[in-house]
Amino acid sequence: MDTTPPAPVSTRPSPRRRAPQTWPRARAAARELATARPRGAVTEVALGEALGSTLAVDLVARVAVPSLDTAAMDGYAVAGSGPWRVLGRLLAGAEPRDAALSCGQAVEIATGAPVPAGTLAVLAHEEAERNAHTVSGRVRPGRHIRRRGETTPLGSVAAPAGSPVTPALLALAAGLGHDTLRVRRPAVHALVTGDEVRLHGTPAPGQVRDAIGPMLPGTVSWAGGVLTAITHVGDDPAELTAALERAVGEADIVAVCGASSAGPADHLRAVLGGFGAGFVVDGVACRPGHPQLLAALPEGPLVVGLPGNPGAALVAALTLLVPVIAGLAGRPDPAPTGRRVRLAGDVRPHPVDTRLIGVRLCGEGALAVEHVGPADLRGVAVADAIAVVPPQGSGDLAELLRLPR
């Protein structure tokens, strides 16, 4: 047993936890705080490094797509009425044919090749009857021709600023002639606290393996940020102060894992008080996750406190961390599904707190998973979504939140 007297925590008075905010209010406050702040730095990155970030400016088409009138099908570009005499062949990438087609003429053409001037339509191979030098079939004027700029006109906005950079958006950007993108991506530095916590290997009895760090890179990037570092900090206020000082100097958001509650080693609130932090959310009326917090430091960075229990940390991240990252990035919060479903299983409401329950989707409804204690990850690891059960169960359909993927 540790018999040493408790160390003084800070020269400033320790802030006490105020009345927790309701879960919807806390989540909205996190989003409002982040979106009201000046947008973070814009960087220009190669397409290969942009996945997961957020467009800082509109994505403008540098080329018209298609760049010329092109064939939408493999077949024959034909002019006038048939049968048509086949003059030659045009493949995608070919120079546009100098000579226009005259009535009764055709060229064999590949999908994407520029249709010659004078083309009435493209007759698809499967609709064409080919003889040695001629081809015949039925066509409608303009059939199977993609007009220049039909998909995306030159100079048009193909995706607005604030769009998440997804694989599809990268494909769009490449198709429009971009090699780089101007993006935002808030930087998150995580401090994992606890003398008993081990970052690697099999924990000895009494120790625990860090189970929050591994969920953070994916959760942070899902929200539009990037996890730049994970630092392990012991249960010592001076160590936490020094680590926090370093982290706030290099990140937009510091996520402190553990030390958020009321125990003798839970120094986070007192240490933040020493920094002159303003508490925007100081406890949330939700289960699990109630000791979480959100504070703003005078120099600018935001600090999110996640509970040490890892099951609680995951659902708490959906309440404060994810809305803050998405808000700073200038993109929508990825968690809301806009879906409300009927729940089955152990979904009893709490008298005063919002319950956040892992569920499996089944048909039109959802079934609560088992193993949902705050220290238990087995349920949430196999859940499809988180159901929001308001205090006293007001309303019979529950809102669904996405889990980080």
Ligand SMILES: Nc1nc2c(c(=O)[nH]1)N[C@H]1C(S)=C(S)[C@@H](COP(=O)(O)OP(=O)(O)OC[C@H]3O[C@@H](n4cnc5c(N)ncnc54)[C@H](O)[C@@H]3O)O[C@H]1N2
């Ligand atoms: N008197 C009170 N005690 C507690 C309260 C309370 O309101 N009053 N809240 C409980 C709840 S709920 C939670 S959640 C925890 C939150 O505690 P902390 O954020 O202060 O975290 P710790 O005390 O450091 O750790 C709690 C628990 O989690 C384990 N842990 C910590 N970090 C990790 C990690 N990175 N990976 C895996 N496990 C971790 C730690 O060993 C403890 O077992 O407080 C309750 N108590």
Ligand code: MOO
């Ligand atoms: O609310 Mo704690 O965050 O349940 O485990």
